[in-house]
Amino acid sequence: MDASRVRKNPAMAKVTTGAQPSERFEASTPGSHALWQRAVGSLPGGNSRTTIFHDPYPLYVAHGNGCRVTDVDGVERIDFISNYTSLILGHCHPRVVEAVQLQATRLMSSATANELEVEMAERLRERLPSVELVRFANSGTEATMLAIRAARAFTGRTTIATFAGGYHGSHDYAVSIPADTRARPGGMGVPSAVADTVVVAPFNDHDATLTVLEPRLDDLAAVVVEPVLGAGGVIPAEPEFLRFLRELTDASGSLLVFDEVIAFRVGYHGAQGRYDVTPDLTTLGKIIGGGLPVGAFGGRAEVMALFDPRRDPPLAHGGTFNGNPLSLAAGLATLAELTPATFTELEALTSELTSELATLFADSDIAACITQLGSLFNIHLTDGPVLSHADVVASDRPLMRELHLALLDHGILFTPRGMGCLSTPMTRAEVDAFADATRLALAERAP
Numbered sequence: 001m002d003a004s005r006v007r008k009n010p011a012m013a014k015v016t017t018g019a020q021p022s023e024r025f026e027a028s029t030p031g032s033h034a035l036w037q038r039a040v041g042s043l044p045g046g047n048s049r050t051t052i053f054h055d056p057y058p059l060y061v062a063h064g065n066g067c068r069v070t071d072v073d074g075v076e077r078i079d080f081i082s083n084y085t086s087l088i089l090g091h092c093h094p095r096v097v098e099a100v101q102l103q104a105t106r107l108m109s110s111a112t113a114n115e116l117e118v119e120m121a122e123r124l125r126e127r128l129p130s131v132e133l134v135r136f137a138n139s140g141t142e143a144t145m146l147a148i149r150a151a152r153a154f155t156g157r158t159t160i161a162t163f164a165g166g167y168h169g170s171h172d173y174a175v176s177i178p179a180d181t182r183a184r185p186g187g188m189g190v191p192s193a194v195a196d197t198v199v200v201a202p203f204n205d206h207d208a209t210l211t212v213l214e215p216r217l218d219d220l221a222a223v224v225v226e227p228v229l230g231a232g233g234v235i236p237a238e239p240e241f242l243r244f245l246r247e248l249t250d251a252s253g254s255l256l257v258f259d260e261v262i263a264f265r266v267g268y269h270g271a272q273g274r275y276d277v278t279p280d281l282t283t284l285g286k287i288i289g290g291g292l293p294v295g296a297f298g299g300r301a302e303v304m305a306l307f308d309p310r311r312d313p314p315l316a317h318g319g320t321f322n323g324n325p326l327s328l329a330a331g332l333a334t335l336a337e338l339t340p341a342t343f344t345e346l347e348a349l350t351s352e353l354t355s356e357l358a359t360l361f362a363d364s365d366i367a368a369c370i371t372q373l374g375s376l377f378n379i380h381l382t383d384g385p386v387l388s389h390a391d392v393v394a395s396d397r398p399l400m401r402e403l404h405l406a407l408l409d410h411g412i413l414f415t416p417r418g419m420g421c422l423s424t425p426m427t428r429a430e431v432d433a434f435a436d437a438t439r440l441a442l443a444e445r446a447p
């Protein structure tokens with residue numbers, strides 16, 4: 001083991017060997033602790049983004065550069081989550097910074113159209129042939145909400161089918177998805193009238209999906225699916241499963257919506273290019289904003305034409321910051337860097353990491369199954385295989401959260417649920433650093 005490759009956290013010197021990961025985290029992040037204590041006075045739980053909270057409190061990061069971030073105590077870590085997969089070029093990529101700076105001096109926003117949205121729409125159509133027309137929004141949440149509205153308006157139907165473990169943002173339909181297909185859709189604050197329009201099927205399970213959907217086929221507006229479950233555990237769809245969904249939606253007169261808010265980063269033509277299945281609508285976000293807020297949805301011209309303001313009435317979709325020049329300038333600069341070769345290289349590097357991790361866990365007493373598609377991966381502490389969200393729920397998630405804190409301590413920014421991704425500034429050195437940190441974390445746990 002080459003422990004020198006792992007950047008040691010200087011604050012750790014004060015912490016007793018053998019301390020629990022959470023104790024070491026608290027001891028080594030005094031600046032984050034102080035900020036969080038201040039934050040709880042003004043923000044519920046000190047938080048505005050449920051998905052980034054973890055016990056005992058989240059890390060506060062002051063700056064990022066390439067694939068590294070520095071926390072408010074001055075400790076640098078390698079960022080293996082990249083703002084939940086959105087910073088595919090890493091932090092503050094020079095071309096993205098240049099594009100944003102230039103655009104900030106030209107036009108930040110205005111109550112007019114702008115050329116950047118025309119250009120971005122053309123770039124997306126080139127990469128995603130299923131997208132004939134596209135519209136921009138400010139988040140993936142808005143993108144999926146509007147794709148659902150478009151599907152309902154186009155079909156005149158109401159029911160939306162989704163999959164357990166799917167994540168589509170934080171609007172009412174999206175948060176209606178329970179983790180377990182036996183639970184009713186819905187959640188705190190979601191009216192039952194809304195939750196009743198959502199049905200949830202098990203991912204990658206042809207027969208069970210048919211059983212769930214069959215009673216609702218006449219009212220089915222859309223099947224909304226991530227071609228690779230992202231937040232649900234980086235679980236790639238089986239190709240036959242997506243083909244089955246395509247056939248089912250065609251036969252029932254409903255629309256197939258691919259949520260590629262995360263999945264678009266798995267290939268030059270997104271996940272749909274890899275699977276060779278053509279959706280009716282696609283939702284996008286994250287990497288197409290180059291690190292700034294963005295959302296987009298697009299697809300078949302006859303569906304998207306509902307939004308044409310020359311219609312009477314059109315399907316309305318306002319938004320003060322839709323197609324805002326700053327996000328699109330950052331996004332265009334990002335896409336310009338992402339050639340087919342970039343995706344191939346990033347995937348190869350990710351495979352090196354996942355196979356190294358698989359070996360490390362196999363040599364330890366902890367069962368693990370590492371899932372991967374493109375530059376996305378997820379460590380699941382279970383024997384596997386991990387084919388659906390039920391398998392994720394059955395894994396040792398408390399231990400994964402412990403491992404997450406240990407990795408933070410050894411210089412790796414990762415997620416408590418085990419999801420990670422690579423970014424283009426990474427090389428074999430960062431892969432080795434992740435492996436070394438994992439090796440140290442596993443060794444510390446050993447009796």
Ligand SMILES: Cc1ncc(COP(=O)(O)O)c(C=O)c1O
Pocket residue numbers: 084138139140141142144167168169170226230231259260261262263285286294295
């Ligand atoms: C697949 C998927 N869809 C939608 C969203 C929501 O995007 P946003 O966080 O930009 O609202 C996310 C966010 O992680 C996502 O992973």
